[in-house]
Amino acid sequence: MTTVTTGPQGGSHLVADLVTRALQGDDRAWGALVARYAPLVMSVCRRHRLDEADTLDVAQGVWLSLLEHLGSIREPAALPGWIATTTRRECLHLLTGKGGRQRAELVGEVDGATIDLTEQLDDMIVQAERHAALLEALADLPPQHQQLVVLLIHDPPLAYAEIGRRLDMPIGSIGPTRQRCLEKIRNHPAVAPLLESPARPAHR
């Protein structure tokens, strides 16, 4: 199980640790970085309406750049922004069918549509970080509690009787356990800083 250091930056400590270990040649740490940022790469590609083959191509370019720049990452908190910008650049590169020489830059584009896209990019980064923090907290719960949370958010929703049957758990203990799990997730060092900041998710 992953160890996370407590601190105001939350998940950044985990990321800093993964970067350091990847630089030392730890392929599992590299794999964890890839898995952490894959949803962000996906959401930027989706925003550019790429099909699956093009998405894979773009992702490959992003991972290669990440590997190349791993040693020069000074501030892990800036990594999601870097990933999103690099993904966007690879998307534009692919869409314009160009070689590696000319690349569209975020800076300098003044078109209204582009500014809109940049704002969306910021939203995607914030959302991806929130998701990564929640998944990190979930992964730190004991396996049976992880299963309970997954069943609690099952779509379509499951009755407590069904959840109790699947987990071999008395119905009466589901409510209190749910409460304890959510408290642990709230207090997790990766999640707690998000709750203290004003960047609360828009309620849908």
Add this chain to the structure above:
Amino acid sequence: MYDDQWTDDELLSELGEALRAEREVPGALVDAGKAIFTWRSIDAELTALTQAHLTYDSFADDAALQGEESSLLVGVRSEQAALRSLTFAADDLSIELEVTDDGVLGQLVPPQSATVEVLSPDSSRVDVAVDEVGWFTLRPVPATRFRLTCHLASGASVVTDWISL
């Protein structure tokens, strides 16, 4: 409703979205990313070689002619010319490529025999036959991006930028 806390339902719904976003990522996207880690050792080897950079791309010119801003913002692929040609140049060697439907035709300039290798992100390396006047063919067109290395009779070695066709 709290001001500085998610309610239990909000928290669960965010967790649900996080899991859903994670599930929607194709396994191949993560697997390819993991496989790229082996590229580190090749990369270290390549930094010692002479770099050949892209100096000409017929598609780049087309895109410029057709107004790249509009095509890039709407997210539509620009009209593509039937044949794409690319040139990668280092001080003493150029590599000219022409992309056809079923392969990539290559020419070393000045013409000379050499050993050419196709390097892929998953670290696979494939040798390509080069004739005595520097012609070679990649068949089929590589599906993923790749780099070419040329080991010349002079002992010099040249490596191209990443090529994505």
